Amino acid sequence: MTIKLLRMLKVGILGAGHLGKFHINNWLKIKDAELVGFFDPHDETAKAVTAQYGLKRFETADDLIDASDAVDIIAPTNFHYDLCEKAIKKSRHVFVEKPLADTMEQAHRIVKLAKEANIKMQVGHVERFNPAFLALKGYSLAPMFIEVHRLAQFNPRGTEVSVILDLMIHDIDIVLSIVKSGVKNISASGVVVMTETPDMANVRIEFNNGCVANLTSSRISMKKMRKMRLFQKDAYIGIDFLDKKTEIIKLKDENDKDAFTFDIETPSGTKEIAIANPVVPDANAILLELEAFTRAIKNNTPTPVSEVDGLLAMDIAHQILQKIQSANYVVR
DSSP: OOOOOSSOEEEEEEOOSHHHHHHHHHHTTOTTEEEEEEEOSOHHHHHHHHHHHOOOBOSSHHHHHHTOSEEEEOSOGGGHHHHHHHHHHTTOEEEEESSSOSSHHHHHHHHHHHHHHTOOEEEEOGGGGOHHHHTTTTSOOOOSEEEEEEEOOOOSTTTTSOHIIIIIHHHHHHHHHHHOSOEEEEEEEEEOSSSSSOSEEEEEEEETTSOEEEEEEESSOSSOEEEEEEEETTEEEEEETTTTEEEEEEEOOTTOTTSEEEEEEETTEEEEEEEEOOOOOOOOHHHHHHHHHHHHHHHTOOOSSOHHHHHHHHHHHHHHHHHHHTTTOOOO
């Protein structure tokens, strides 16, 4: 039975730093939610947030959780488990930034706690809500080869974890959501350059259905890039997560009446090719994921990126780290 909330969803913010402020800005736009306040242990950050938003600062995380129906955890990864445990044990719904937890043991424990408490939980794999990816909704994706490049300029923020858990995990989650097949084999290499954990990595994931994904991530690049290319029978799909563009090049069919077309000669004869650029919605990915979390609570429906999804992405990420570690790198 669908359960409807008869009042505003009271939301507490746990962690009000750089990304936390983006979340606050977007929660303020959601008509079915009310921010009751925030908890952040850093006085300077707390003073700035109070001055900018007029939000109440709670003295402890427990006090904020007690005052909320749901919490949004945007604290550093090493605090995720403790904050999730506190909230879940009080039967509060939880939105937590990626990665789900600091260790696989913690991640498994969170999934178990969430199931036992029967609460709604969503992990912040925000690229699921990127407009360029959403433009493919309704299109049949069955890739046999995937190539991904996610490059970023160096930023000390977030370097408490490796580039795999910081950047590549976005693409791991997207790939898992598309391929939907068990993993057969993983090979990986990584390099420590600026920090104590790998700053760049290249990974090859082979799936049981024959699909192969080649992922490259770096946080020491001179330029930014967030691109994914999908190759499948009769079609190529390009997704630019950074510039919000999507392109489909495929054999023409009856649905491609408005697409640009041209002919090519192949050994089996002339083929008519269609090039389409799906309409990319003008959308705010963070707002969309928080709205989806709110709807799941209100309507008692599954969250679009569950704690299990977060666990599966972490599992692959940690397998990658183990592969790199076997090559004598110190990783986390």
